[in-house]
Amino acid sequence: MQEQQYEFEIDLETERIEQLLQSNNLVDFREEFLSYPLYEQAQIYRNLNEESRLQIYSYLSPQEISNMFEILEEDIESIEEYLLEMNKQYAADMLGEMYTDNAVDMLQQLPTDEIPTYLRLMDAKQAKQIREIIHYEDETAGSIMTTEYVSLKANQTVRSAMAILKSMAKEAETIYYTYVINTEGQLVGVLSLRDLIISNEDVMIRDIMSDRVVTVNVDDDQADVAHVARDYDFLALPVIDENNVLLGIITVDDIMDVMHEEATSDYSGLAAVDVDEVTNNPFEAAKKRLPWLITLLFLGMGTSSLISNYEGLISEAAILSVFVTLITGTAGNAGTQSLAVAVRKIGQPETEKRNFSAMILQELLTGLISGLVTGITIMIVVGIWKGNFILGAIIGFSMLMAITVANLAGSLIPILMDRLGFDPAVASGPFISTFSDLTSVLIYFSIAQYFLSNFL
């Protein structure tokens, strides 16, 4: 498989680079290392020990190493270590060479009080651009945008536009989209390099630009930004403020990172664990997972103390205890399903408009239907198995009620969390199933008690 073969190559390349470093072969190292694609440079660098990395800092210019770090910035775990082992001036120069959004991402990995030091050591213009972006709130459009874009004026020709493009091709993060602004810096049009290339050189930008620009607001949630980019199949999105002033652009490589980030956090939320848990150390893994386990353990204690109220009933009819896990388990499964659907629907921008009560009603009905089918099934099975259709009726009816309540909770709880401003994805599957254990047990034993005292 592509990936395997490529992993294999990286290992070979790393060995080769290590040898060149050990033999202090500056010339061959530079030729070999710089010939690799940036991502592979990053992988090799990551595989090296600190000693070799320090050697690299003396073999490569800040400019050369900055290209590699444009890719490496995604590897948040180690950025701090890398930056702090560098000479501060060298690090500052490297950050200065990087695209603003990536430089900001990296600086944010450092202790807050360290950041000013690097900004001071940095080229003034770069430092200014970084200061402009670094204050935007995390996970907003502003925090992932870059200010290195190409802007044009409506009253210039394609020829002059192409001249600007060529001059900016090196520093701009993308030259494939250019943005037309007026004298107030407001965004008035967009133009792709494709449009420029196929147009006559004397045509005015005004005449070929599209003035229906799809934009995102600087405060928009990054998830919504990703949604727009994916819907429109754009390679970059312009970011504006409330006065339609162009502040920066978000390029598709950052969009892909956001999509990955969002997907991972949804997935993690559903399982109540950080699935990007990179550690192979069981102690650290356990440390990350225990908070949820212990919290839910105490929620589970609630269920236990509830059951202990029915100890008398159980010692009379021990058979009841046979079906507790069946009811709690099935209701938990139904609740998890409805939770996952609800979290996804909430995450979709269209839902913003849609009223939640409709969603809840639907889950309620879905629960009733699933509950009815499951309840009748289990009623028959138990009735036949235990030759006792009253027992079957108890289990079946409890199942129906428990599933309905679980479905309701599965949609209600994330919606409430969303309304209260929490991330709905925090309402995890384990939380819902532990919660529905409580309700299911309550339902089951109340119904059982009622039946037994009235029909037996």
Added chain:
Amino acid sequence: MQEQQYEFEIDLETERIEQLLQSNNLVDFREEFLSYPLYEQAQIYRNLNEESRLQIYSYLSPQEISNMFEILEEDIESIEEYLLEMNKQYAADMLGEMYTDNAVDMLQQLPTDEIPTYLRLMDAKQAKQIREIIHYEDETAGSIMTTEYVSLKANQTVRSAMAILKSMAKEAETIYYTYVINTEGQLVGVLSLRDLIISNEDVMIRDIMSDRVVTVNVDDDQADVAHVARDYDFLALPVIDENNVLLGIITVDDIMDVMHEEATSDYSGLAAVDVDEVTNNPFEAAKKRLPWLITLLFLGMGTSSLISNYEGLISEAAILSVFVTLITGTAGNAGTQSLAVAVRKIGQPETEKRNFSAMILQELLTGLISGLVTGITIMIVVGIWKGNFILGAIIGFSMLMAITVANLAGSLIPILMDRLGFDPAVASGPFISTFSDLTSVLIYFSIAQYFLSNFL
């Protein structure tokens, strides 16, 4: 929020378009409709009823409507309806105008026996390109690639390359990357439009192309392709066969769709429900969820019949039944956590190399540690609550064992499924927790019986 406001615009635009159609105002309709961004055209079209859509087919040429369908193809639910309501020749012409990969996606929504009809009605060259791609297996690189790319020769100048680019700018899916092939059609280099633009017009392609091309194989899994694209921050990836012959390219807009698809299927798998469930009809929703619920119900019956073997024990010590759900619930939560981590790790290409036994051992240890902490906690709590530390010990020890086993199952089961060629994501959280109900109950009652017969 951006999305809201934009949703709002779509509604207004739809109304305007409906009016223009009702007043049979061909000219204004064309001017208005075609002035919208393609995604908005698609949204409006989607909001219209069949009658209005039929009218649109008579107002817009196949070429004009094809642009909109380049975006609409992602909306798989309705494609078949749209295609079948069109005149067959019109539909064939439209498909012929589309990028091959999108045309293939759309054709694949039709009943298989319908496809040849459209291919026959289509322009021969287009039909040939589609036939080349349509046979690639679903979810492989081949199935998402397009054949509309720009290829150059190493021994031509930048000037002639730019001429080719301009001539192909309209039909190529991207002109921002160009691929250099030799006379055997093998891929020998890659070149970005950025490189071309900043180079002197007389330079030879050979001298500015990069000959270290990152490629994917036509049979690679689409998830791995997305991984490569995201890692390298590429806007397009070349697809080759085993002889390094260039077959097509995959553009970043398709990569984003794959990322979304993969994330959704992982998420759905974990919750044992299709979260893209678009229906608002409770019956359909229940129909989609019930198969899992019922399957797991019968797995849960296993747990019940297991418990019924211990009815005697329970009627003696009803207190035991108080903690069943606590142990099964907590173990289920731990199992879900370890499942999610395992599925994610399996999904990462790097894991291919890494041996799974290490992963399983790690989960075993993680389980032991979490189990130890949770077990001791609950032992103390129960000991104090019930003033009975033997009971506490029974619960605590059972908890330790149950969590360890659940963690083991959480990693072992998806790994086995992967080894057996199934999608590991199918081992859902509900499945793992239902499964661990069984093992937990077995552990709990065996331990309880042992303790009670030996210490009381």
